[in-house]
Structures are given as structure tokens and as C-alpha cells.
Amino acid sequence: MPVDYRAPNINARSLGQHLRRIREILELSYLDAASRIGRNADWLARVETGFGHITPTEVAEILDAYGAPRGMRDVLVDLASRPEGPPWLAAHVKRLKALVRDLYTIESESPLIHTYGIARIPDLARCESYARLAFEHHIPRVDVDEELDLLLHRQRHRPGGEPRTLDVILDGHTLEHHGGPADIMDEQLTHLLELSDDGRSTVRVIPPSTGAHAGLHGSFDVFEFPAVTDRVSVVHTALGIDATPVDLWDTWRLIEEVTLSPAESRTLLEAHRSTLRE
Template sequence: MADRERIPNINARRLGLYLRRAREIIEWSYEEAAARSGCDADWLARVETGFAQPTVADVERLLERYQVRAAKVADLMVDLATRPNGPDWLAPLLPDIKALKRDGLISEAEACVVHSYGMRLIPPLAQVEEYTRLLNSHRLPPHNPEADWDIVLQRQRFRAGGRPRFLDLIIDEDALKQVPEPKVMTAQLRWLLALDESPDGRVRIVPSSAPLYEDRTCNFDVLEFPGVSDRLSLAHSVFGVELAGTDLTDLWTLIEEESALPRDESCEIIRHYLNRLTTQ
């Protein structure tokens, strides 16, 4: 059996965790909570560990019995119950991806804030079509460029529950020099400037002169979610994005405070490279 079938997906586990926290706050045992909610204690235990998927009505009933329906996180729990397997666009990919990648993509889709760091490459959520297609044209074994771009586009466009998402980018200056195709980089740099001017994003650059250390050599994300203080971290590799094995919040903060330039100086660097490309 594949690991993705043995391991409940991250949405089911997060929903179960929040329901368990709510039950523990009112200090009810499984048996007491089940009796007062009109459900089976074994089923409730499976829900809290992600091995059973409650309906929206089930979650609403539990929250009402726990008397926490007015809590901020309650709406998030109800919303998670509407997507027990993540966004619809992910379904065709599930047979071919492992649990860590599945959960990474689901977590990214659910986040309301994505802090994304790119060392040598622009992070996927900030890539324009030309950039994605050029990168994928060099992948081995060869991939379907249409399918690859469609996945990136779905990741960029999806908004869980219709909520806005803020994309907070820190990109190493080297990433602005890695692609030698002027037309591709012109489109990419213009998009970065447009993102920084929008209410949906912020772009900062780590200059080439900044000290380099090992932890800063890999792309990663730190995700925030609505109504809770929990954060999840994602690691990027040649195989895609997946849940990181450790919390990378402190690393993000270190890069942000010690290496990244302010937004205005960052945009000046981007404009510098854009001007070089457009005046060639």
C-alpha cells in the first residue's frame, strides 16, 4: 500500500487536531464528547487522528456541542471539512505523488500567507508562464510542458474558501541572473514589480554581497493559516515541493532581518536588471 494511502492527508489531520484541542479545552473524554454529540467514541478518535472524514454537518454539530462555534478557528474547521482531500485540481495527481508532496501542495493551497524564499530560482507561486516552461524544458526525464504549467497555474490561482492570499517573497539576487533568455526574464521581472505594487504581495531581494551560509542555499516556504497561530514549512527540491522536516520560521526571520533589503531598494535592483534587458 502506498504511503499516501496509509497516512491521512494534512487537511484531515489539521481538522482532527483542531477538534481535539476544542474537546480538550472543555476537558471532555472521548466517551463524554461522543455521548453528548450523538456519535461513536471510536469514530471521534478516528476523526481526531485524521483517519475518518467528518461531514460539514458533523463538524458543525461537534462545535455546537463543545460550545465553541463562535471561536475564530471554528470557521476554519468547517471550511476544512469541505475539502477533505484538498483542492479539486489536485485529484488527478494523487496516484503519482507521495504523501509529503501531497501534503505540501494541500498546505500551500490552504495558506493565507506564503513566505517564500528563492535562492537560485524564482519560487513557483511567483513564476510567469514563460519562466516555468523554460525551466521544465530542461528537466529530465522530459515532462509535458502544458501539464506542468497547468499545475503551477492552479497553485497560483487557488484560494481556499475564497479567501485572499498574501505572497511574501524574498529572492536572492542570483535568481535574477540564472535564466539567460532576455524575453523570459523581462516578463518575469515585470511580474515581480507588479506583485510588489499590488495589495497581494511583497518582494524583497537578498543582494549578492550578503554573506552566504548553508541554510540559505535552498528554496523553502513558511505558511500561515487563518484563525490559528500554527505554521508549516515546505522544502523545495528538483522533485517539487513537500513538507519540510523542521520548522523554518527562524530561518525565514534570520534572512528577513539580516540579509533582505527593504522593498524600495529591492525594486531598484529588479529595475536595474530589467533596464539591462530592455536596452540590449
């Protein structure tokens, strides 16, 4: 049975953080800000921590009073308009923990995702056959079709109606020691090559000869929201997706230092695919 956390959903928390940062940049106290927007200071404090209810109209009024740029205003009003996530998530929300629901919601809002995978291909970079195989061997057992439907919707989602950009990094051992059927790995490598050729995304590989590096602790994603200069980091464990209280951007940059270039990575992916076809 899903576990419901008694905490603000991640959209409300993220929205509150943005409003707090804007207020602090303006060097306004709670009382000063409340006076400017014509609201109670206690209500504003609850909103900034993600526990206070706020409508999209109220968000717009606050940002207008703060003199926020139009682009930032539009992004935050849009964030306030979708507290429950994209429509396709509704079919799965009853079986998901509240935190997982919220993480998928915030993922759906990100137009640029940096995703790192070690031991397995990252969720958003998986082809359908690889994903199905992974779900078939998942412990504890899951409904494969249900999980696949959710993943495919996550992959196909277009934040703001625009195609998402993926920045993928793979640990090279993931390709060398995949343990999967050759035909499925062939499809997966082809998918990665197509992804790297879509005009938006990049796929890079850490060569197996690298040795110890910053990514050995596990797979993770960093979601970017350029219009509001914000990032959210999540980790992927054997039990699924989870939130992390720290920004993993510095770890990502360290991993980047040991990756092959996109062109070199493409050559390596093609070589692995050729080996599978021998």
C-alpha cells in the first residue's frame, strides 16, 4: 500500500523556495514583503516552506509586486498551476509513494536533465526492450506493463510542449558487463546512438580504463530549470528513485572530467554494437 508522507509536495516546496529567494534578493523581511503584497506574514512564511496553499493568481500577484521578470513569472505561475503533475501520472499515482509522485512531477517540469548511469542504463535513456527486461527481473516483483507504461510516458513527455534535452553519461563497465541478451543490448546501443544524433541530446561514456572516479557511488539525475536558475538532484537505488538533500552538480562536473567526448563516445558505442553483431 502506498506510503503518504506528511510533507509538502515537491512543486509546492520548489515554488516556495523560489519565492523566498526573490524576497531575500530584494532584502525584504516577511513583514515588509507581506505589506507589499497585502497579505499576512504568517501566510507568506507557510507558502515559502511549501505548507501554505497558494493559487496561480496569487503567485502572479506576488511576483508582480516584487517586480519579477516576465519569464520567471510565467514559469512559477505554471508551476503553481500543476500541483498534481502531468495528466498521464494520474493513472499511476495511487500506487506510488507521495515522494515518488512528487519526483516524477518535478522531472516532468525539467527541460534539461543530466542523467548518469552505472551498472545499468539510466531510465530516461532506455529503449523499450531493455526497460522491459529490467522490469521483468526487478526485485521485488512489479507489474511489467504498468511500469513500462509509466516509463514511456516519462520519456515521451515534452516540458512546456517542447522536446526535452538529455545529457547522458554512462560508466563504461555498464556496456562491457551488461549481462543481457545480445539482441536487446544491440537495440539499446542503437537507441543511445539515435539519442546522441537527435540534435539536442548528448551521450558520453567513461572509459573502463579510468579506474576510480566520482561516479562510483551510484546513479543519479540533475534536473535543470534554466528560467529560474534552479536544480534538483535525485538518486537511483535498488529500491527506486529517491530525493537527495544535496546538489549533485559538483559531482556531475567531476564525472565530466573523465568522460570521452561525444564523438569518441559514439565510436565506442558503435564498437560495442559491432562486437555484439559478430
